[in-house]
Amino acid sequence: MVQNKRDPSDAVTDAWVRLVLAERKVVGEIEAELKTVGFPNLSWYDVLLHLKRAPDGRSSPKDIENAVLFEQYNISRLLDRMEVEGLVRRIPFPGDKRRQLVEITEEGRALQRRMWGVYGPAINRFIGETLTEQEARQLAALLLKLMNGKDDRTKNDCS
């Protein structure tokens, strides 16, 4: 672990600042769009999509937490609200009474599909029409590397 206390270079600082601002801007614009159509927040979509992709449409809160990177207590209460809306159902976890399984309902699946109808095109509009396919791939690769942290040694040259 070299140089643990040094200030970041300009390139690194720029990358950081823009990571935050670009996210804020694009998320803001997309959420505004979902809102005008009367759809819930993106966090609901994240959870619905995660469940829909999980085997049998079931997953534990802890898994959801790791997938969407929310705090434990926020997941807990988000699931409360989604359960009230009938999008999701809590069922006991076989063999461990601490844990639970969360299962997506038919309404949940339906809402996810309807939201994608707005959300997908919005993503396309804000990213797909701004970046080339190549650039999108590059961006995705760089962000992945960032998420995996400094122990990740994935090769990533310029094409």
Next chain:
Amino acid sequence: MVQNKRDPSDAVTDAWVRLVLAERKVVGEIEAELKTVGFPNLSWYDVLLHLKRAPDGRSSPKDIENAVLFEQYNISRLLDRMEVEGLVRRIPFPGDKRRQLVEITEEGRALQRRMWGVYGPAINRFIGETLTEQEARQLAALLLKLMNGKDDRTKNDCS
């Protein structure tokens, strides 16, 4: 405006998902670090830095809003709290009684500097030690393009 209703490609979707998750992860880690040292939220830092860089350490709430991309009412109340802490001071805007100027105080400058002592190295650790200088520049360029939107025609080849 071609293809306005189509779903995004895989590359675009990946870029989007990772933009959100990478931001969530790195911001979460850095804020946790600031918190353990007893420092306030990053949003406070954003405002302090913006003011510190503004001429005479002054700027209007509207400018701050555009710089940090928060909602107007959040800026309004964030400034309330910062003013109570003596980091910032509201003064009248000459020639327009709707507007106001926000001025950073000495305490504000001092806090910004102290925060940077933790924040800077944290950025360096989470980004500078993960991406090469080259990659950081690439990432910054791609994110800039994303922020500027599809009318931006900045050239961005691979070096």
Next chain:
DNA sequence: TCAAATATGATGCAATTGCATCGAAACAGG
């Protein structure tokens, strides 16, 4: 010049989030 439209900032109230902590179940290892 005056009324309508727009721009800037504040605020009441509801919803969400953050923080600390709890309770219960599983696990570790003596």
Next chain:
DNA sequence: CCTGTTTCGATGCAATTGCATCATATTTGA
């Protein structure tokens, strides 16, 4: 077995954020 530790999820309460709307000041344009 027990006991201390860890894991999982919930929750009371305070702080922040979202939403709608207000108040005031400026600009526009008829």
